[in-house]
Amino acid sequence: xxxxxxxxxxxxxxxLRYSTDSLGTILFFILTASxxxxxxxxxxxxxxxxxxxxxxVCILLAALLPIERLFNHEYEDGSLxxxxxxxxxxxxxxxxxxTGHWLTTGLPLLIASIPLAFMFDLPYKTIPLxxxxxxxxxxxxxLLGGMATCIALGARRNxxxxxxxxxxxxxxxxxxxxxxxxxxxxxxNFIPHLQLLGACFALALPLCPFVAxxxxxxxxx
Amino acid sequence: MIFKKVNFSLSSGQSLIIQGPNGAGKSTLxxxxxxxxxxxxxxxxxxxxxxxxxxxxxxQRIAWLSHQDSLKPALTVKENLQLIxxxxxxxIESALKTIKIDHxxxxxxxMLSAGQKRRTALARILLKPAQLWLLDEPSVGLDQETIExxxxxxxxxTNQGGMIITTTHVPLPLENSKILYLTPSISVARPL
Numbered sequence: 001x002x003x004x005x006x007x008x009x010x011x012x013x014x015x016l017r018y019s020t021d022s023l024g025t026i027l028f029f030i031l032t033a034s035x036x037x038x039x040x041x042x043x044x045x046x047x048x049x050x051x052x053x054x055x056x057v058c059i060l061l062a063a064l065l066p067i068e069r070l071f072n073h074e075y076e077d078g079s080l081x082x083x084x085x086x087x088x089x090x091x092x093x094x095x096x097x098x099t100g101h102w103l104t105t106g107l108p109l110l111i112a113s114i115p116l117a118f119m120f121d122l123p124y125k126t127i128p129l130x131x132x133x134x135x136x137x138x139x140x141x142x143l144l145g146g147m148a149t150c151i152a153l154g155a156r157r158n159x160x161x162x163x164x165x166x167x168x169x170x171x172x173x174x175x176x177x178x179x180x181x182x183x184x185x186x187x188x189n190f191i192p193h194l195q196l197l198g199a200c201f202a203l204a205l206p207l208c209p210f211v212a213x214x215x216x217x218x219x220x221x
Numbered sequence: 222m223i224f225k226k227v228n229f230s231l232s233s234g235q236s237l238i239i240q241g242p243n244g245a246g247k248s249t250l251x252x253x254x255x256x257x258x259x260x261x262x263x264x265x266x267x268x269x270x271x272x273x274x275x276x277x278x279x280x281q282r283i284a285w286l287s288h289q290d291s292l293k294p295a296l297t298v299k300e301n302l303q304l305i306x307x308x309x310x311x312x313i314e315s316a317l318k319t320i321k322i323d324h325x326x327x328x329x330x331x332m333l334s335a336g337q338k339r340r341t342a343l344a345r346i347l348l349k350p351a352q353l354w355l356l357d358e359p360s361v362g363l364d365q366e367t368i369e370x371x372x373x374x375x376x377x378x379t380n381q382g383g384m385i386i387t388t389t390h391v392p393l394p395l396e397n398s399k400i401l402y403l404t405p406s407i408s409v410a411r412p413l
Contacts (some may be wrong), residue, residue: 010304017295078289085280
């Protein structure tokens with residue numbers, strides 16, 4: 001377990017050194033979400049209705065930006081081989097990197113979504129649930145995106161392959177996630193949507209690191 | 222098929238130099254021994270245990286230096302070695318002193334010369350308490366003085382019972398080492 005936390009610590013250290021990458025992701029999220037009121041008009045009722053969908057689409061796109069770099073740098077500079085020879089199984093290396101991605105990308109995006117939720121005039125009482133659902137959603141994205149990156153690792157033109165692998169997997173997350181806040185906003189029962197979102201996470205958590213680990217091993221062969 | 226009739230053994234305190242022209246499979250053989258590459262046929266054993274069945278144990282026994290230095294340009298020399306040092310609770314300062322790069326400890330890796338990067342990568346080897354060093358062209362980018370220093374480091378390691386398998390195109394200061402010569406196409410080991 002100690003080695004796992006040392007890996008995560010290294011990820012955070014690297015992210016702090018390449019902080020412009022994380023800042024760029026947050027800036028992308030804020031700017032894209034801010035463009036919607038300009039395009040749709042300043043009508044608060046309309047913005048409130050569309051806010052859950054807008055925030056979910058923007059946060060997923062923003063979190064996908066650095067996902068390609070999650071393993072590519074390690075693969076290209078040879079660090080991946082060193083990481084795989086430190087005694088942690090390949091799926092453990094993958095899970096540590098995915099956790100690092102969530103801590104350095106998903107978490108800051110969650111925090112950045114709070115002022116945006118106010119900007120879209122979402123009621124105060126919907127914000128905790130929005131953040132909770134986004135927390136599960138971004139964690140799913142780190143797992144699924146990390147897995148897709150590992151599968152595409154070493155393939156030529158993987159920048160083209162990556163969205164093709166990731167977007168179909170993220171579609172259910174986006175639908176269930178946006179529906180949670182939307183249902184709460186319309187005073188409907190949001191529990192089933194939240195349960196489905198949780199089920200996606202429960203499925204991704206054990207499966208994605210194993211597939212990713214196999215992808216990492218194949219990539220270094 | 223990459224290799225045919227490649228057969229060798231190594232005991233504690235011994236070293237092996239793998240030689241051969243470009244494309245003969247020297248690096249591939251090292252990767253196979255490291256467990257980074259699987260094999261379709263043949264066996265590699267460590268004290269009669271098949272290493273492909275005991276991959277995690279094999280990763281603990283070896284220290285691996287590839288032709289890449291595996292350094293993060295934004296991290297300092299010390300920070301680049303921090304993970305392995307914390308993991309095995311070994312002293313970075315002493316490893317850096319041994320390879321004579323301690324004066325660069327706080328310099329980002331992007332500012333190092335090729336030789337200094339190689340020395341940092343070699344310091345990583347010293348930080349892992351491994352029984353077998355697998356070194357792919359360890360002397361690339363190193364000056365004559367550092368190559369001689371490498372000879373002393375190799376000698377200390379083998380005297381303590383460690384084993385070294387290395388590829389090289391230039392003479393390395395490895396005393397009494399076995400030599401395995403690989404010929405290209407389908408590599409055939411030929412003792413020298």
